[in-house]
Amino acid sequence: MRRRKRFNLRVRPEDDNSDAINLTPLIDMVFILLIFFLVTTSFIRESSVAVRRPHADTAQSQANADLVVTISADEQIWLNNSAVDIRLLRASVEAQNPAGGSRSAIILADQMTSTGLLVKVMDQLRLAGFENISVAASSGDS
Template structure:
């Protein structure tokens, strides 16, 4: 009987059966990575801190695409870059060439000159952008 037990214990298993095949797991990881890269939408920031004016009719919207900020010192910032007022139209036209359905969100500081806001708004519309919005804070009721 001991000889029978010894025969049972000495079973040879091929060494290749002990390896774990990682290929299916890597395939799934790469597919998930591609999915997240394709489905991610990036939020563009204006690049400066703006104190927006309050409005009772303000509505919450998703980012329109390009953020244009006008500071209290009447500086114009487009996508975190200081831009001259005369360069707003060419900059927006270049961005619109890359993305035809481009929208623009203008954030003007409460202390900003209204003339600068109108100039920027006019330049954005002359660049051919149809979706333009001016950001404000909603009043707490």
């Protein structure tokens, strides 16, 4: 005689997952939103060197620049939060941004900086391939 196998069709309470919430789609959505916000966020590059910019009534805001060079009141030149000598400025800029084409730079110069040093920095940036060079100033309403 053949024996039939008996299957236990009873569901145990610990195996019942009908009330559980599946968190996988929620986690996927959070990661997608995180990636979206990271990609669409524009990061503002600020200099960590304290600079008192000169006042100008006709100052206009500049869109994103490829490079920010800071000249402090004691006439030190800063590039990406590290001091650079004027003789090494061109080589440092070319090493960081090897791409050609018209590039833009902003010079954050303190109001006590000599005009001669400002012109030397502008000259080194032009020799490095920057065509659009702006000097930062504070606007008339501040």
